[in-house]
Amino acid sequence: MSTYDDASEPARALLASFDELQLAEMLAAASARIHRIxxxxxxxxxxxxxxxxxxxxxxxxxxxxxxxxxxx
Ligand SMILES: [Zn+2]
Incomplete structure (x- = not known):
């Protein structure tokens, strides 16, 4: 069971609209923000x-x- 499995339909539709590169870039940016904090x-x-x-x-x-x- 992953977080994706728990996602609502609107959340899944939103995720489907991102390509993997965008997701990777978003994850890297979020990780960098957390690191700065x-x-x-x-x-x-x-x-x-x-x-x-x-x-x-x-x-x-x-x-x-x-x-x-x-x-x-
Ligand atoms: Zn503090």
């Missing part, structure tokens, strides 16, 4: 390097927890 939100001494200002924000911060949350 993770570069900002690094674990430094158990606090988030981006979210922490004067108040310590424990690592993982809400941003990283959102990225790590499993898709359902």
């Amino acid at each position: 993770r570069d900002l939100h690094r674990n430094e001494y158990e606090t988030c390097s981006e979210c922490t200002r004067n108040d310590g924000v424990p690592y993982p911060c809400p941003t990283i927890r959102a990225l790590d949350k499993e898709q359902r």
